[in-house]
Amino acid sequence: MESRPEKYSLEEVSKHNTPNDCWLVIWGRVYDVSAWVPHHPGGNLIFVRAGKDSSQLFESYHPLYVRKLLGRYCIGEVNEVANDSLQQSTVEYCESGTEPFYLTLKERVEAYFEKHKVNPRVHPNMLPKSILVIAGYMLFFYITFFGLQSFSLSVLSALAMGYFAAQIGLSIQHDANHGAYSNVNWFGYLMSTSLDFLGASSFMWRQQHVVGHHSFTNVDNYDPDIRVKDPDVRRVTSKQPIQKYHSFQHVYLGALYGLLALKGVLLDDFAAYISGSIGPVKIPKMTNLETGVFIGGKILYIMYMFVLPSLFSHHSIFQCAVLYVASQFVCGWTLALLFQVAHVVPEVDFPVVDSSHGRPKVHQGWAAMQVRTTTNFSTNSMLWTHLSGGLNYQIEHHLFPSVCHLHYPSIHPIVKAVCEEFNVPYYSYPSFWAALKAHFLHLKKVGSEHFELRLSG
Template sequence: MSEIGSVKWKKKDLEHFFPTLKKRVDGYFSGNKIKKQGNRKLYIKAFALLTIYLTPFILILTIQLPVFAQLLLWSLMGFALAGIGMSVMHDANHGAFSKNKTLNYFMGHTLNLLGGSVCNWKMQHNVLHHTYTNIANMDEDIDDKLLMRFCPHSERKGYHRFQFIYVVFFYSILTLYWVTFKDFVQFIQYRKHQTFCEEKKSNVRKFIQIISLKAVYFFIILYLPIGIVGLPVGATIGGFLIMQAIAGFILALVFQLAHTVEGTSHPLPNSEGIIENDWAIHQLQTTANFARKSRWISWYVGGLNFQVEHHLFPYISHVHYPHIAEIVKETAEEFGVPYLENQTFMNAVNSHFTFLYQLGKPCPVEEEEEEAIRA
């Protein structure tokens, strides 16, 4: 991982694009006399998703249910859990859920329902991903993971040609890995590369907090039903794994549909560590929307189908993205800047898996070498 701040953006003729766009977007909010943070619709959604997540768990703990009914409830919790991560936690940790910082803090910690660490997530997502989108060795979201290749600048292995198939399994264990190992691995990496710049005592407190929150999480989610309520071990662990698989797959897939699709760029800095684009132009070239017209998808994924708007204005709540998207698109067209999008969810999914297939496919030179070896 490279040092934060080592990559910079070059100012070009389009440097007036973002100031113009920002002025127009600000004008939309001031002209309509509305705040940029969440509104009643978002608060109702947050309450609904938290209810859908907590109610099944309470039913599992308090009512004697057949195993298949318990598994169905665990599945419902998985869908709700992904929704909370996308629609509630995401806005809150960007400071966009509410004007009230305390409310943002508590709603941001709904990440604990995923068993995750807020301090790690903010560093990975808010700082590294949003600042260095799709830049190799800076944006963790496109770093190679186990058998997965997400960046055209990383080394291709023979097994990558099958990644568009086995990716489903790895997406499904995303949150399971997160709750068990990811936060510890990230913390060690961030300390090693001095990504966390706080004093030693502060980092020790962070590490203790990570351990404590995970201990509380596993106590509630597994020990409480098995060790205290006395529910069957197999059914409970099975339900827990189903919940994690559903939540993990949805979260991994939705987040990948914005950047790891056909048409998005993966620029490299020059020898001086400079990206040959203004920051805002870089965001538009590396980010794609999908299914902007679908109200249901927009509701459930928390505006993550409006990733262009989110990357340009992360401090604005996702409930406003459908209203400012046309402003962004029209301004981009006016300045001759690409506005990338897939019209439907399935178009985006197909584009993502096609891109994974392309990343795994050897180039012509590699194919000739492999044929020569087989011969």
């Protein structure tokens, strides 16, 4: 007789949350992948959600053949307990692991890469592009604080420095922290820490973006990118609480988006470290390497960005502060606006979680939900692909986050065709400016809904 599979609660699984003791929940089954961690081709991404449900991350990051390898690591199943303290850390999607739309799409995209003998995680143009971007950032940093006597010209240089900082975030660390940069794990990890070089934490970014945003895109109370606290300065869906000031959010957010980079460097990382969470995302314990990168990155940034200019720049400390803030506003605006036009526009969905039967559920497939919660723009422009780090193909990115962004134009026709075949709505704006206009129109509408309803009542 076959023995019954071992049953584990989510609470028991959560205790195995380190690289040396790594359990994952995938489609209701429990896997002990501790022995595989050192050999994982995706490096540390294997334990980015250790001890938790990793179904969506596993499915979106792995080709179909990897499913066949899971069996050797299976140790049991999740025991569904109604009062399990960790039920709210995950969402169950329809057809999880068997979604016909996603299976068909993955088969065709994988067949494309196999036919053309292309490694989807690597593109030969990424290294020269990275060198150009990092060199540009360092050059304009030097010019801003040390190279020009004219303060006015230094301001212009600071704006360029901020733009290149955003490019590091968009075109280098974004791919690297998704495992979409290199087949050499140490090199991919090194490039992921380019974000730490900019003063922000790559560890915290992975928790917020990879774990939170990609698993639960636009799902209120789960996706930290659309709300992290109440009251929030933004309201992006009619299900969120409304404040009187939200009726002006389409005006003031245009300015506040510029604070994104400053807020991340000077506040958010430390707040997450102290509180142990980023909104609904609980932060796991850092490894020694992650702790060293977190602390070392902050120290390095303080030294070259604040200490060196205060000691050696011919500009006054006040002028250096102005130059720094100017650069950070450009960086913040660039990052915020390019990300917001993908998910906070009128055409996208904001899925609602149904918790009426115990474990939270979303009544649609995860992959189809990625398309419905996301939009593209300027998909016929290679220039925008480079300038946005591939965010103009945000739908392709959410479906295949481990694919280098320079491959998105190639798989775009495949994705669009399969969406049409399965009647999954696929929306793309003709230009960035059209997408940007739609974003602020959405903010205006959602921010004013309460008052419109009150008047009509």
